[in-house]
Amino acid sequence: MDRDGNLNLAFVPPIDPLIDEFLAGVGFGFNPGAMRRACRREALKLNARSDAQLALFGITRDQIPAYVLRRQLPGHAPDLRLAA
Template identity: 40%
Template sequence: MRPANSPLSPDAGARIDQYLAGLGLGFNPALLRRERSDQIARLEALSDRALLARGLHRRDIPRHVFRDLFP
């Protein structure tokens, strides 16, 4: 079950949390996550085949979405 105010599935949310935690950020990334959740949700809605056509695996979505901030 996802929170009422989030377009993300629990799995997508967990992948984002794991990615951001792995960066060892010294701040709370909640604002960044909220700002990009629509983009993440659009990518999560694609089939695995459509993601592969873009050169992505589902596990790569957080890195792809935040690539401008955390190369």
């Protein structure tokens, strides 16, 4: 809510297509449901953050799936370089 009392809502793109695209890109011919469900909660929380907040984690919005699956798929984890 701004100073004038107006509610400002930001559009947040859905995270599920990004997860699907990431898993397909790392070589899964199908979407492993258990892996997708395991990362979805954290992905939704990150997706609700602003781009500036994501930058504090060292990621961009399109890197959320790789970030939340970094433990299961370490070879595809994003390069986390925190901004100074």
